[in-house]
Amino acid sequence: MAVWAIGLMTGTVLDGNVDIAMVRTDGETIHEFGPSALSPYPGEVRPLLAEALEAAARWGFSGEEPAIFAEAEQALTRAQGEAVLAFLESHGIAPREVAVVGFHGQTVLHRARTAERKGATRQLGDGHAMARQLGIDVAFDFRSADVLAGGQGAPLAPIYHRALLKRIGAGPETAILNLGGVANITLVDAQDGMHAFDTGPANAPLNDWVRSHTGEEMDRDGRTAARGRADEARLARLLEHPYLSAPYPKSLDRNDFTAAMAQGLSLEDGAATLTAFTAGAVARALDILPARPERLVVCGGGRRNPTLMAELARRCGVEVVDADALGLRGDAVEAECFALLAVRALAAMPISFPGTTGVPAPATGGRIARA
Structure with missing residues (x-):
């Protein structure tokens, strides 16, 4: 009942x-x-x-x-x-x-x-x-x-993510990505089985980086990262972290990936690099799922960062949709x-x-x- x-x-x-x-x-x-x-x-x-x-x-x-x-x-x-x-x-x-x-x-x-x-x-x-x-x-x-x-x-959210995917009539072509302090993804296969894990950091390192440099609580609207340029050489090294290619199940603590990843960069370039790393880690996650989804429905605070959303689309090569656009409540x-x-x-x-x-x-x- x-x-x-x-x-x-x-x-x-x-x-x-x-x-x-x-x-x-x-x-x-x-x-x-x-x-x-x-x-x-x-x-x-x-x-x-x-x-x-x-x-x-x-x-x-x-x-x-x-x-x-x-x-x-x-x-x-x-x-x-x-x-x-x-x-x-x-x-x-x-x-x-x-x-x-x-x-x-x-x-x-x-x-x-x-x-x-x-x-x-x-x-x-x-x-x-x-x-x-x-x-x-x-x-x-x-x-x-x-x-x-x-x-x-x-993660504990997958059983709820499965209910959301059913509500919007989505199948295995769609995964749900939550961008909180840490990012996690859920894919439901054709047999209703759930595949889910923490992909890497989401907002926590970026927020900490901006707070330590400016006192602001976050990179509001992704404006700081948008003014910078990701350090692609550093990013390539960061994306070799063994966690990212490890098979799931797997999970993270907020402190497993920190703002120290951007140490030595300018405020703007550090923000751009941390934003790109979150997106790059999601791209790695898509590669280890049993089938690569074509669409990501994004919930959590990170979806309000247009720079991060653009990086996800670019680095993952999938359609990226705000959960709110599908009648869900991303926050x-x-x-x-x-x-x-x-x-x-x-x-x-x-x-x-x-x-x-x-x-x-x-x-x-x-x-x-x-x-």
């Missing part, structure tokens, strides 16, 4: 907002899109999360967790809960009308499994505290079970995804698969905090 669910997402790009989206779904099909919103964090939360990310990088899953994790978790849980309550009030929705909230939390560190080591992942977010705050059941901690079962813990896809995953978690339906995270068999995931 289809129910209304709310999804929450805040990415590693740390833009200072939480994405909120409501969908009516049975966990397989999107029956109806509800409202969506971008809700800014209170001023003190974002610096706290940035500090937690820095502490996580130093920690590296070794020894005691940084003390700041508990403080940041409490602050972001409270802030996201308040954002949901304001969202419900603004749209005249009673909490009892919502079956579940999918609370992704904030990823502070992610380490992919390799042949030599186990994977590990850490998201900050107290689902029990949020359930008490909202009076609504909350699904949270979506990645840990997959990692424990031998999966990568990411809300990740939040919508966690609404659908929450419904699947409530029903004990699988949320990760061998062709997505590399888990040995389709696996359930997410913990449920009852209101």
Whole structure:
């Protein structure tokens, strides 16, 4: 039975907002899109999360967790809960009308499994505290079970991407590309099987590069990169990184590819090179899919960067389409995804698969905090 669910997402790009989206779904099909919103964090939360990310990088899953994790978790849980309550009030929705909230939390560190080591992942977010705050059941901690079962813990979006592709009537000729802090791609084959992985960085290195040089939060409208010229010799070397040609399943942490790739270049040329690298990494990803798609439907914040979109079309040799042009909501896809995953978690339906995270068999995931 289809129910209304709310999804929450805040990415590693740390833009200072939480994405909120409501969908009516049975966990397989999107029956109806509800409202969506971008809700800014209170001023003190974002610096706290940035500090937690820095502490996580130093920690590296070794020894005691940084003390700041508990403080940041409490602050972001409270802030996201308040954002949901304001969202419900603004749209005249009673909490009892919502079956579940999918609370992704904030990823502070992610380490992919390799042949030599186990994977590990850490998201900050107290689902029990949020359930008490909202009076609504909350699904949270979506990645840990997959990692424990031998999966990568990411990407989790493919099952939702499959629902989106069905909604727009697309087949194996079309893949969905999400451009958040990290980029991930999903292709659904003719047998309904999902092939998905992180392609490389998306917005995170470029944002960090621009912020460190100008104090601006991003390369707005791709204007900085448009004024520069990509260092093609450096780009060719960067594109030889072994991750890019490695078979999937595979996943990335935000810190696996950083703004240091542009070190020594001017602001504009560095931005152009980082933008071109994101597109070039996607081109490499298309080459290792079982069949090369002819069209990329792009969602996430990176689709708002026309320089990046042009680079994708040029370097990938495919049609590049903004998800919004097909009646989807490019800014809300990740939040919508966690609404659908929450419904699947409530029903004990699988949320990760061998062709997505590399888990040995389709696996359930997410913990449920009852209101």
